[in-house]
Amino acid sequence: MVVDTTKSREAYLEWMAKTRPAGTSNDSGLRRPLWYARPLKPTLDAYRLPAD
Numbered sequence: 001m002v003v004d005t006t007k008s009r010e011a012y013l014e015w016m017a018k019t020r021p022a023g024t025s026n027d028s029g030l031r032r033p034l035w036y037a038r039p040l041k042p043t044l045d046a047y048r049l050p051a052d
Contacts, residue, residue, distance in 0.1 A: 030047045 030049065032047060034044075034047060
């Protein structure tokens, strides 16, 4: 198997250009929405972004 790492990196950078940083979809400062269904829901502290 041969992998073209240059093409792989290009695809990764293209994908990253389409994403937003964590917390920009809302002003709550959370990594992800609280309403995501999860079999084992973490504590609220696990959702918070670190303070800069």
